[in-house]
Amino acid sequence: MSFSRNLGKLLSWQVNNEFSRYTYSYSSNFTHEAYGGRHTVTLLPGDGVGPELIGHVKEVIRFSGAPIDFETINLDADHGDEDYLSHAMLAIKRNGVALKAPIETKQGSKSKNVELRTKLDLFANIIHIKSIPGIATRHHDIDIHIIRENTEGEYSNLEHESVPGVVENLKIITAEKSTRIAKFAFDYAVKHNRRKVTAIHKANIMKLGDGLFLECCTNMSKLYPAIEFEGMIVDNCSMQMVSKPQQFDVMVMPNLYGNIIGNLGAGLIGGPGIVSGMNLGDQFAIFETGTRNSGRSIQGKNIANPAAMLLASSQMLDHLGLKDHGKLIRESVKKVISEEKIHTPDLGGQATTLQVVQAIVKDIKEKTQQWYTHFNH
C-alpha cells in the first residue's frame, strides 16, 4: 500500500513540476495545519481607520467562536523601515494568512502595501462586486468577479528622471505572470461556475505590452473551451460599466486597470465600505478591503463602515477551512445591511460603526446559541 501511495506521489510530483511554471491550482498547494486545533492569523492594523476596524473584527471573530489566535504587527507609516517590514513578512509567512488595512506611504518612500504584495508574490487580487439588497444604487443585478494581476504592470516602481523635467516610468508585462493570472482566472471561473471571462487591455495603443497580456489570455482560453472569452478595451469597458454592468461576469486585467475597474465596480454597488478583497499567492494570502482606502479623513469618528473588513475576515475564515464560522459572519453582516438596514453615513444612514458592530454581534450570539443548544441535546 505504501508503494502505491509513493508511486502516486511521484507521478503527481512529476505532473506538478512539468507544468508548475505556469500552473496555479487554487487549493492543492495550500496546507495550513491548525496547531492544537487553532489557527494563528497575522493582523496588520495599518493607518487611518484600520486599527478601529481590525479591533471590531477581532471582537466579532471572538463572538463567532472561531478557533483563531491573533498576532498583531504594527507596520504603519511611522514604523515602516526595513526591519519592521521583514518582521511583518516573517509573521505572515509563518502564519500563512493575514488580515490587513492599508498602510499609508510617507512622502519619498516606497509603498509598503505594494512591497508586501510583490515580495510575498501575491499575484492575484480578487474583488467580488455583487449588488447588495437594501442599498440604494443606480444599477441592479450586478455580479462581477474582478481578477487583477497584483505584482507587475504599472506598479513595478521603476522610474528615473533622464534629464530634469523628463521622467520615465517603466510598465513591465511578462508572459509568465500574464499566463499565470490568465490560468488563475479561468480556473476560478470553472470553480465558481461562471460562464464568461473578459480580458481588459489597451492593446490597440500599447501593442507590445498589453498585446502580450491579451495574447497570453487568448492562448489560455483555448484550454477552456467551455468558458466564453472576449477581450475589451479599457476605455470602452469603463463606459460599459456605467451603462450596462450586468454584461460582465469574470474580468481579468493587468494591475492599473484592475485598480480603476475595481473602484468603479465598488462605487456602482454602494461604495468602499462594503466590498472586500483578497490577495492570493501560491503559499500566502492577505485579506483586506476591496478598494484599499485608508480612510484618514474619518479616522476616530466612529463612522467608518465595518462591513468591508468583516466580509474580508469571513473570506479568510472560509480560506482556512472554517466555513461555518465564515458563513455565520457573512450572513450576519448581510442581514444587518440588507434587512435591518443599519447603515453608516457612507451608505446614506446615520448609524455609528459601533452600532453596526453591536447589531452584528447580537445576531451572531443568537445564531451561536442555537448551535450550542443543538450540541447539548
Added chain:
Amino acid sequence: MAARVLLNSVQRLIVGKAFVTRNFSSETRTVTLIPGDGIGPEISESVKTIFAAAQAPIAWEPVDVTPVKGPDGLFAIPQKAIDSVHKNKIGLKGPLATPIGKGHRSLNLALRKEFNLYANVRPCKSIEGYKTPYDDVDIVTIRENTEGEYSGIEHVIVQGVVQSIKLITKEASIRVAEFAFDYAKSNQRSTVTAVHKANIMRMSDGLFLRCCRHVAEKNTDIKFNEIYLDTVCLNMVQDPTQFDVLVMPNLYGDILSDLCAGLIGGLGVTPSGNIGADGAAIFESVHGTAPDIAGEDKANPTALLLSAIMMLRHMGFGDYACRIEKACFDTIREGNVLTGDLGGKSTCSEFTNEICRKVEAT
C-alpha cells in the same frame, strides 16, 4: 466696418508693423471640414445645414484625408489637407475608419502629431430628454494628448518580457495645466482638479502634480485640488456632481473621459475638441463610422453638432453657439423627432430640419 479699418491702420501706425487683429465678431471664418467615413458625410451635411439656418459666419472647406501612398511607400495624409488646416487653424472632423493593412498609420495619431494637438477636451453634460441613470453630470475632462502612457515607446527586452515606457515631461504637463486653467476661466468653471496616482508612480505623476500646482499658484481665482485616480472612479459613479474640471495625463484621461461619456449616454452624444499649439484646434465626434447604417439617413448628428458648437465658442461666436445648442437640446428634450439611437423613429434629415426650424425661430 469702416471704424475697424481705421483702427487697424492707426494701430499699424503706432506699432509700426503689420498688426493683424483677430476679428471675432463679424467676419466669416473658414473652417476645414473633414467629413470622414461611414456616416461621416451625412452628419457633416446636417451640421452644415444647421449652421446655414443659423446664419453662422462659417465658410466650410471640405478636404479628404484618405491616405495616399507617398514616395516612401507609406500611406500618409494628403498634403492638401495638411495645408488647409495650417491655413485655417480650425477643423471639424467626422469619424475616420483606420484601414487595416501594412503601411497604414493611425490617421488620428498622424493628425495629432502634425498639428501638435496637446490637449483633448470633453465637456460632458447630462442631456435632458436622453435618460441615463445619471441626471446631473456637468464635468469637463482635459487630457494631455501627446505623451504619458501612450508615448508608443515599447521594447521586448527578452522573449516574454515587455517594457512600455510612460513619459512625463515638465513642458507638456505645464502646457496642459495652463490650458486647463484658461479653459476654466473662459467657461466660468470654479474648480480644477488634478487626477493622479502619485502614491504609486511617485516620480512621474509627482512631476505632473508639481506642474499643476505651479500653474495653480498663478491662477488663484480658480480653486485647485488633487485627487487619486481610484478615488475619482469610486466617487464619480456615486455622485458625479462633486467634479468640475478634471486635468490629467493621457491614460487616465482616456479612461475617465470615456467614463464620463458613458454617464451621459455614450459617444453618440459627446463632443470633443483637440487643442494644439499656435491656436490650431480640431473638433471631432468620437464615435465610430457605423458602416451598417451609412447612407440610410439614420445617423445621429448630435455628437458632431455639439463639437461644432464647441468650435464656435472657441472661435468667439458665443451667441451663435448658444442659439444652436438651445435648439438642439430643446429638440431632444421635446422628444418628438429623435433618431433611432436616442429612442425615436425619425430620420437624420427630420431631426436636422427640426433643429433648423427652432434655430430660425430665435
